[in-house]
Amino acid sequence: MKPRDLLGLLLRVVIGGVLIYSGLSKAVAPAAEFAAALAAYELLPTSIIQPTSVAWPWLELVIGTYILFGYYTRFFSGVAGGMFLIFLTVLITSILRNIDPGSCGCFGAGITLSIRQTAFLDAGLLLSCIALTVLAKRPIPLSTDSWIAQK
Amino acid sequence: MTPGTKKILAGVILTLIPIAGVHLARQTAWGTVANTPKARIKGDLKAPVVMVEYSDFQCPMCARVQPSLQSLLERYQGKVRLIYKYYPLTSIHRNAVSAAVSAECAARQDKFWPYQDRLFQTQTQWASLINATTVYAAIAQEVQLNMDAFSACRMDPSAQQIVMQDAAEAKSRQVTSTPTLFVGEQRLVGGMIEIEGARMVERELRNRS
Numbered sequence: 001m002k003p004r005d006l007l008g009l010l011l012r013v014v015i016g017g018v019l020i021y022s023g024l025s026k027a028v029a030p031a032a033e034f035a036a037a038l039a040a041y042e043l044l045p046t047s048i049i050q051p052t053s054v055a056w057p058w059l060e061l062v063i064g065t066y067i068l069f070g071y072y073t074r075f076f077s078g079v080a081g082g083m084f085l086i087f088l089t090v091l092i093t094s095i096l097r098n099i100d101p102g103s104c105g106c107f108g109a110g111i112t113l114s115i116r117q118t119a120f121l122d123a124g125l126l127l128s129c130i131a132l133t134v135l136a137k138r139p140i141p142l143s144t145d146s147w148i149a150q151k
Numbered sequence: 152m153t154p155g156t157k158k159i160l161a162g163v164i165l166t167l168i169p170i171a172g173v174h175l176a177r178q179t180a181w182g183t184v185a186n187t188p189k190a191r192i193k194g195d196l197k198a199p200v201v202m203v204e205y206s207d208f209q210c211p212m213c214a215r216v217q218p219s220l221q222s223l224l225e226r227y228q229g230k231v232r233l234i235y236k237y238y239p240l241t242s243i244h245r246n247a248v249s250a251a252v253s254a255e256c257a258a259r260q261d262k263f264w265p266y267q268d269r270l271f272q273t274q275t276q277w278a279s280l281i282n283a284t285t286v287y288a289a290i291a292q293e294v295q296l297n298m299d300a301f302s303a304c305r306m307d308p309s310a311q312q313i314v315m316q317d318a319a320e321a322k323s324r325q326v327t328s329t330p331t332l333f334v335g336e337q338r339l340v341g342g343m344i345e346i347e348g349a350r351m352v353e354r355e356l357r358n359r360s
Contacts, residue, residue: 024169024173024176028173028176029325029327030325032339032343033327036343039342039346040341046347050347062165062166062169064169065168065169066165069161071161144161147157148154148158148161
């Protein structure tokens, strides 16, 4: 396997793995837990908090699965990059507004990260998504994309 | 198989995998709310709407939501009652158990509510202490507890057992953070109690009418 392919595979596992873990830990927990984490950022209107707390974990989970299995990798790594950009914006504005929600709420009750640790993690994942979007111009081996491209 | 068919097939399978995963991993059986002594129930005992609060005396958010809970009880007087359940988060709050045991000892003298109010109000004074016994005793005196009975109770393992029973009940109901408030079967966590508490009570009242 070429280094480019290996890197693409590694990025898929990392980005997909993080999104799946993050989505699953929130989706199996009561939605009220994530709603509380969202409310702590004091950013979203209250009417949007409840539906977002239900829909967002599923979005993470499905997109994470697509990326892990290399399905429309380029498109979904772009979408995931957009999601990490949203997280990062929320975290940075919270730091600037001096709002500390305690735990970021990113991984449900699974892992507790501070707001700054999460900002670094999200920045790294955002860069990884950009790299994967570039690498996935051609199908990456061991992916659904390469299986679909096979004649 | 054409590429189009492969795309659709892959899309369907890869969408079903996470749905099945969540379905398998999600907790479906819930623990029940055990009977709670009257001393830890506030409001009309026959009120149709029951609010159950799982709370930790050392948790800042638990202290913050107290005025909201009080205002719900006042606004819906005769319609709601509040049950307090101990849920000390022992891994992050070193004095949470000892505070809960002290509150339980106050409950045994029917002074749970004034004692819990003072615990929350003085939280920043005792939360970081290595040993907060003197603060607990000072609050006990302030709310006029029988000090001999209070001291004896704090040494009694049954008080801690009650606290741990409540904590086990919380875990069986998939409560992972505090404060968690159940309004009927509806769950609210943290700051959402302040935001959505009244709406949940209204909904529960509508369901019961």
